[in-house]
Amino acid sequence: MLRRSFASLFLPLALLAQEPTVLKNTGEPIRVPFACAEDDLQAAGLLCTEDEPCPIFLELTAIAPAGKKLFLTGDLHATSGTVSSILLGSDDGGASWKEPAPRIRAADLDQIQFHDLEHGWVAGETAYPLPRDPFFLVSSDGGQSWRTRPVSEDGGPGSIQRFWFDSPEHGELVIDAGASSPGGRYLSYESRTGGESWMIRGTFSEAPKIRRAPPSNDNPDFRIRPVGGKVYRIEKRTGDTKWDSLASFLIEVASCAIKPPEVKEPPVPEAEPAPKDYVDELKVGAPEGTQPGKKKGPRN
Numbered sequence: 001m002l003r004r005s006f007a008s009l010f011l012p013l014a015l016l017a018q019e020p021t022v023l024k025n026t027g028e029p030i031r032v033p034f035a036c037a038e039d040d041l042q043a044a045g046l047l048c049t050e051d052e053p054c055p056i057f058l059e060l061t062a063i064a065p066a067g068k069k070l071f072l073t074g075d076l077h078a079t080s081g082t083v084s085s086i087l088l089g090s091d092d093g094g095a096s097w098k099e100p101a102p103r104i105r106a107a108d109l110d111q112i113q114f115h116d117l118e119h120g121w122v123a124g125e126t127a128y129p130l131p132r133d134p135f136f137l138v139s140s141d142g143g144q145s146w147r148t149r150p151v152s153e154d155g156g157p158g159s160i161q162r163f164w165f166d167s168p169e170h171g172e173l174v175i176d177a178g179a180s181s182p183g184g185r186y187l188s189y190e191s192r193t194g195g196e197s198w199m200i201r202g203t204f205s206e207a208p209k210i211r212r213a214p215p216s217n218d219n220p221d222f223r224i225r226p227v228g229g230k231v232y233r234i235e236k237r238t239g240d241t242k243w244d245s246l247a248s249f250l251i252e253v254a255s256c257a258i259k260p261p262e263v264k265e266p267p268v269p270e271a272e273p274a275p276k277d278y279v280d281e282l283k284v285g286a287p288e289g290t291q292p293g294k295k296k297g298p299r300n
Contacts, residue, residue, distance in 0.1 A: 023088075023097040029231045029248040030097065032058050032086065034076060036256035043105050044081035044128050046256075053257040054078045058086070058249055059108075060232045063222045066114040066143055070094060070246070072224070072234070073122055075108035076253065082127035085109045089143055094234060094246030101137055101146040109137070111163065113217055118142050119168040121195050123160040131159040134175055138195045140168075151175065151189060151198045158187070164213035169194050172201075172210045226251070 023030050034056050041048055048054035060074040072088040084103040090096060104124070111123040122137040133155040137146040151160070151173070158177035165171035171194075175187040184203035191198045202208075221237045230251055235243040 021098065025095050025097070025247045029250045031250045032076070032088075032253050034254040036254060036258065038258050040083055040105060041078075041256060041258065044078065044083045046078050046081055046083075048078075048256040048258050050257045050259065053255045055252055056083065056254040056256060057251050058232070058253050059251075060224045060249065061108070061110045062112045062217070063224050063234065064112040064114050064120070064217075064219055065222060066120060067117045068093065069143055070222070070234075071112055071114075071120070071122075071143055073109035073112050073124075075127065076103070077108075077127075081129075082106055082108055085124055087122060087137065087146070090247070097247070100143055104148070107135075111160065111217055113163070113165060114143075115165050115168055119165070119194065121163070121165060121171070122146070123163055123173070125159040130157065132157045134158060134160045136195045140194070149196055152200075157181070161186070161207060162210060162213070162217075164210045164217070165195070166212045171195060172213070173198070174207055174210065176207070 021033060023032070036048070036056075041054065046054050055078065057077055057079075058074060059077060060072050062073045064071050068091060070090045070093070074086050074088075076083045076086055084105050085107040086103055087099060087101045087109060088097050089100045090098075101122075106126055106128040107124050108127045109122050109124040112120065114120040118140055120139045120143055123134070124137065125131050125134045134151045136149045136151070138149050139146045156177065158175045158181070161174045161176045163171060163173035169192055171191045173189050173191075175189065177185060177187055179185055181187075181203070184205050186204045186207045188201040188204065188208050189198040190201050223235050223237075223243070225233045225235055225243075227233050227248075232249045232251060234246045234248065236246055238244050
């Protein structure tokens with residue numbers, strides 16, 4: 001049952017796939033498109049009404065270059081729930097952006113690494129209602145396409161705290177499964193298939209270190225900087241202290257209000273027609289000695 005439950009996470013991918021829209025950088029902050037789909041909002045536990053609409057925010061969490069390409073990870077969320085993951089890519093230095101992978105309902109993406117120009121990985125998990133079912137987006141064509149791969153076929157609570165690939169095939173990761181996890185809070189996994197499959201290596205009470213991994217996955221030459229609580233600015237280092245802006249994105253992307261279904265009044269039933277002889281008698285007048293609606297009886 002757990003395996004089926006985890007697999008079902010990826011069934012709605014097509015429903016959340018975005019049209020191949022290219023977001024042009026005109027110098028103004030870019031607004032990521034968001035359709036206030038009722039199913040997606042309800043899956044995030046949101047009740048968005050006309051009286052109390054739900055603002056939807058973009059959160060960008062990590063940035064990574066792959067040659068001349070640039071990728072951003074994050075999610076779209078309301079104040080009380082994550083609606084979907086988001087992956088943005090640019091192959092022209094930030095002049096235009098597109099989504100090379102479908103959005104995943106109720107999930108977020110928070111770390112990214114490219115080992116070379118072709119092989120890349122993005123870590124994610126289902127974020128609502130609690131972090132669970134960690135997975136990877138895996139690319140072997142420079143980020144043109146991405147496929148979803150679970151860390152464990154059985155799923156389970158927790159999120160990927162850290163991962164690192166030291167070759168296109170070999171990688172390690174640490175999952176924080178929470179304080180109540182039996183056997184230890186942290187789970188260590190290893191892959192020798194480029195992230196296509198993972199083998200558990202042990203459980204620990206304290207977070208283990210990943211061999212050969214640098215202190216951080218962050219690239220020192222790129223950064224995501226929030227400005228004034230309204231935009232994210234994507235910047236590239238051009239000197240010891242100088243940063244050039246490549247693009248900017250609006251943080252609030254939509255305000256959703258689902259109209260309640262129209263309640264139609266039930267039709268008023270028509271009155272039953274009166275008997276024909278009664279109607280006829282009313283029209284011509286009842287003969288003397290008879291009552292309307294009754295036939296004349298025989299005379300004695």
